[in-house]
Amino acid sequence: MADATIGTPEQLRDPNYTPALYQAVPLGIQHVLAMFVSNVTPAIIVAGAAGFGFGSDSPDFPELLYLIQMSMLFAGLATLLQTITIGPVGAALPIVQGTSFAFLPIMIPLVAGQGVDALAALFTGVIVGGLFHAFLGAFIGKIRFALPPLVTGLVVTMIGLALVRVGIQYAAGGVPAIGTPEYGSLGNWIVALIVIVVTLALKFFARGMLSVSAVLIGLIAGYVYALVFTDMLSLAAISSSWSSAAAFALPQPFKYGFEFSVAVIVGFCLMAFVSAVETVGDVSGITKGGAGREATDREIEGATYADGFGTAIAGVFGGFPNTSFSQNVGLIAMTGVMSRHVVTFGALFLIVCGLVPKVGGLIRTIPIEVLGGGVIVMFGMVVAAGISMLSDVTWNRRNMVIFAVALSIGLGLQLEPGAVQYLPDWLRVLMVSGLLPAASIAIVLNLVLPEELSDEATEEVSGGLSGNGQGSLRRDGG
Known part of the structure; x- marks a missing residue:
């Protein structure tokens, strides 16, 4: 429930209402905390799949920092497109944009073991896929019939199933450690399990900010344990990562070049289709949960335009595909604050972080086992979100x-x-x-x-299983 001092019920349901600054800023930061880890994780996963070295003395270290930096910067810029709008682009709703997990099953095999050389084709795919996504905004309402919950639930479930292996590999020691004696060791798993246990404890037994930020706090707990009780991390390594990262840096257009690949283009365009439908669901969830009404055609079209153009612009500068984040939809329903300007403050905070590579330097020091504990929870939630969507079938x-x-x-x-x-x-x-x-x-x-x-009546299938009608679960994944 929202604090009554934030505004009247009518004001809280109004996207154009702005709470007092001392209230709006913390509410905006809360949105960032809810999505921060999920937003930067795809960049780390793609870099790991490409074979980047994670040490501060690695030649790939600056590239990893840059990918993390772009994830934050363009999530913030894409969110501003949604909240502030430019012409028809943007829904004028409190929609938080972030790096999409949906594209990971395509991006991982595209870059596997190829280092920086694979990024030119990948980001070309991001640009073209983003433009195709924006194109869908012109008629997204007319094609929703082709993507009922049976289709979208199946796809979201498979996205999670494709990624859970990555979470287990990270928790066991990371892809580079496969086949080594330390891979899968008890020490690695203890670190990952600490993250999982703390996350679950806060999610189910805490309230307010502690519950919303459960994954982030779980990662911090695992990080502290790794620093104090293991040799995975040291103060010297943290200091080196911090000092070797610049205090300020601007994005570079076409930093990795431009390379046309049919497989990449087709893959990104097809996944953009699925991402567009997910955004439609998120927009509907925001208007229902925050304002108690259905989303208008203008809001759905504007959100899809912002999704696509935000992704295309990110691709120009080395950023990954953006999409609306469902965990923030749930946060709006929980706080009862529908103000788009609250989310604008969160977007500005993300932009500032994206312009300061030192933030990425600190994120880079997270041991892979710590990250593994977090992504096991996050990817499992993707599967659960898909199953929840299938419950409507x-x-x-x-x-x-x-x-x-x-x-x-x-x-x-x-x-x-x-x-x-x-x-x-x-x-x-x-x-x-x-x-x-x-x-x-x-x-x-x-x-x-x-x-x-x-x-027709559902036939009994092998083992006595049979369909039993519609479920009632609501999707709440990211």
Whole structure:
């Protein structure tokens, strides 16, 4: 519940209302705390997959700092597009933008072991995918019929399933440590488990800011434990990372060059389609939770435009795809404060952090095992969010067949990429992501299978399982 001194009920439901500065600034920082870890994590994961060295003496160290810096800077700028708006771009709602997890299953295999050389094609894909995303804003309302909860829930679930392996690898010691004696050691797992336990304890037994910032505080607890009780981290390493990072730096356009790749372009455009639909859901969640009304067409279109153009601009400077963050939708419902200007203060804070590489230098010192504990929770929540979306599906025979075929092929290709080794490289990358074939199959089957099947009684399937109607869970993942 919101504090009654913040404003009247009518004011709290008004996106244009601005609380007093001493109230608006902490509320804005609260939004940043809720999404900060999730926002910078994709940059660290992509850098790790590309083979970047994480030490301050590594030649890749400046590149890692730059990727973290751009994640913060362009999350802030994209959020400003949503709150302040430029013409038709932006929803004029308290929408918090951040780096999307949805694109990770595509980005990881694209950069795997290739270092900085892979980033030119990747960021070209971000730019083109962002422009395609913005293009969808012109008619997003007309294509929602093709993406019911059966399709979007399947895709979000598979995004989480594709990423949980990364969380386990990080908790066990990180990808570079695979095959070494220390990989999977008890010491590594203790650090990760401390993060998980503290996060869960705060999430379920604390209230207010402590609950909202549970993942961040869990990471801090793991960080302190690693510093005091292990040799993973030292004050000297922290000091070195801090001193070697600049106090101020501006983004560089086309820092990594420009390289056209069919596989990358197609992959980013298709995932942009899914991201656009997720944004529609977030906008609806904000207006329902904060103002008790449905989102207007103008708000949905503006949010999609901001999503796309924010991503395209980020790609020009070496930033990753942006999307609306669902955890902040829940925060609005919890605080009851609908003011877009509150989120604007949070966006300005992110921009300041993005212009100060020393912030990225400190983030870089987080041991991979600590980060592993955090992403296990975050990626598990992505799976849970997908399952929650699927709870809105009526599980009749038609929908069960669509889900079964799409999941079997998509997840199967993730688990056994060698099954398509003879495909052209560009097509193989798309297929082994699992997401794109699963989404394509689900969309096509949903459009072509006759609806008459939906009216028939659900057949009993092997093991006595049968559909039992609609669920009532609400999506609350990021």
